[in-house]
Amino acid sequence: MNERQEDLFGLFSPAAGVHRVPPAEPHRAGEEIVFQRSHRAQNYRLTLRRDGTAVATIPARGSEREAWRFIERHRDWLARARERQQRRPAAAEVWTIGTHLLWRGEMTPVRIAAAGERAQVCLAADVFRVPQLDGDLRPTLEAHFLRRAKVELPARTWELAALTGSDARHVVVRNQRSRWGSCSANGTISLNWRLVQTPDFVRDYIVYHELMHLREMNHSARFWARVEEVCPDWRDAERWIKRNGTLVGL
Numbered sequence: 684m685n686e687r688q689e690d691l692f693g694l695f696s697p698a699a700g701v702h703r704v705p706p707a708e709p710h711r712a713g714e715e716i717v718f719q720r721s722h723r724a725q726n727y728r729l730t731l732r733r734d735g736t737a738v739a740t741i742p743a744r745g746s747e748r749e750a751w752r753f754i755e756r757h758r759d760w761l762a763r764a765r766e767r768q769q770r771r772p773a774a775a776e777v778w779t780i781g782t783h784l785l786w787r788g789e790m791t792p793v794r795i796a797a798a799g800e801r802a803q804v805c806l807a808a809d810v811f812r813v814p815q816l817d818g819d820l821r822p823t824l825e826a827h828f829l830r831r832a833k834v835e836l837p838a839r840t841w842e843l844a845a846l847t848g849s850d851a852r853h854v855v856v857r858n859q860r861s862r863w864g865s866c867s868a869n870g871t872i873s874l875n876w877r878l879v880q881t882p883d884f885v886r887d888y889i890v891y892h893e894l895m896h897l898r899e900m901n902h903s904a905r906f907w908a909r910v911e912e913v914c915p916d917w918r919d920a921e922r923w924i925k926r927n928g929t930l931v932g933l
């Protein structure tokens with residue numbers, strides 16, 4: 684039954700009367716839905732938070748009742764999204780010895796490499812100095828990752844720029860919360876330091892993607908043709924990003 688039919692039914696049904704009463708909130712075990720009103724939202728929107736809470740956004744002139752209908756129509760999507768979420772481990776908020784975190788594309792446990800005064804932890808073959816072994820290691824490790832990224836990512840970018848004859852001018856490595864890379868018209872390529880956590884083919888794809896933007900500042904078919912030429916497995920990389928982006932906190 685589509686929305687219009689539903690409306691007509693509501694209006695003409697003697698049982699419903701002229702003023703329709705909002706349906707009682709359908710409660711389903713294990714399902715939490717939070718409503719939030721947004722004055723900027725144009726449409727109803729349903730998102731799934733990392734903690735498993737579904738968030739229904741109600742636009743300025745919308746109603747909670749409509750939002751419930753919207754949710755009903757997107758039940759399948761929500762079920763699939765929950766399933767996807769359960770299949771992948773969530774990024775841990777706090778990193779301690781034993782935490783598995785994404786490093787060089789693999790979920791890798793944080794292990795003790797040395798204790799005492801000169802405490803060190805390792806992630807596979809990489810060793811990092813830490814002030815102490817207990818407590819949250821995340822700030823220290825992320826600072827290490829950023830330093831690594833500032834060495835590795837520009838080097839790789841210059842390499843791929845030379846390989847593809849691209850005209851990059853500067854490479855900067857940033858702490859970006861929402862994007863992997865960007866590129867400006869003056870030839871500056873910005874890369875997210877978290878690319879040291881992803882598999883190499885994903886890192887390379889992001890670099891190629893930005894390099895190709897130096898020639899096509901858009902996402903036109905011409906742009907994608909250029910990407911395809913230099914990085915034929917870009918679709919796999921996009922798929923990896925979609926599936927695993929949350930592992931690196933993006």
Ligand SMILES: [Zn+2]
Pocket residue numbers: 892896901902
């Ligand atoms: Zn792009």
